[in-house]
Amino acid sequence: MKYLLSLCFLLSACASTYEVTPAGHTIKTKDDYMEVIEKYSDQVRQYSGFYNTLDFQATLLNSTVAQAQLAQSSMLYQWDEKRFTEEKGKYENRLSKEAEVFLSFYTPERKNDDLFKDTTIWKIFLDVDGRRYEGKAKKLKLQLAEIEGLYPYHNRFYTPYSVIFPVPMRSIEGKPMKMTITGAVGSGVLNFQP
Structure with missing residues (x-):
């Protein structure tokens, strides 16, 4: 009986899955954040025999992901209420103006990794609701640890x-x-479900 009570106590202690930021916002844990990222991400890997020719993974930055990233960044950088409100406004503005996708891209030939150039050998399209939009890639200049955090x-x-x-x-x-x-070099399609 003593072991059963100990087990119940131990399991009930693990039930809280929320953390509170210094600004007082309740956010989900890192595991919950990962679930959101995984839900709105997809990956393509292509091989020629044992040789990796193309590899990329992307995350659609919709409202759900933006909110999760806002909470994650707030926790990582311990934002105060003013900074949180500023960053939230930036996210809202971007969502109202454009569609954005984070892309982690790899090809073994360095010269082929040129998505950001005007003379790139790649084309990027987003197909939604019967319409096709051409995308423009911009290389991110953030620190590796910052990108891996998101x-x-x-x-x-x-x-x-x-x-x-x-x-x-x-x-x-x-x-x-x-x-x-x-x-x-190749092509791949990423599918994002609602």
Whole structure:
């Protein structure tokens, strides 16, 4: 009986899954954050025999992901209420103007990793609701630890990109989306479910 009570006490102690930021916001734990990232992410890996020719993973930055990232960043950087409100405004503004996807991109030939250049060999498209939008990739200049804090699947062998599409995320979220990356080296399709 004593062991049963000890077990019940131990299990009940593990029941809380929320943390509170210094600004007083209640956020989910890192595991809950990872669930959100995994839900709105997809990955493509292509091989030629044992040789990896193309590898990329991406996360759709919709309202749910933006809110989770806001809470995660608030926890990591211990933002006060003023900073939290400023950052929330930035997220809201971006969601109203454009659709954004974080892309972790790898190809073994360094010269082929040029998504950010005007003369790139790649094209990036977002297909949603019967329409196709062409994306523009921008290389992210953040520290590796910062990027890994928001996208744990990213590592130093991959190049981080922000891909922007000329359509407000607010108008397309909640619909299935397909992001295509295609070029002379290969192509792949990422599927994002609502």
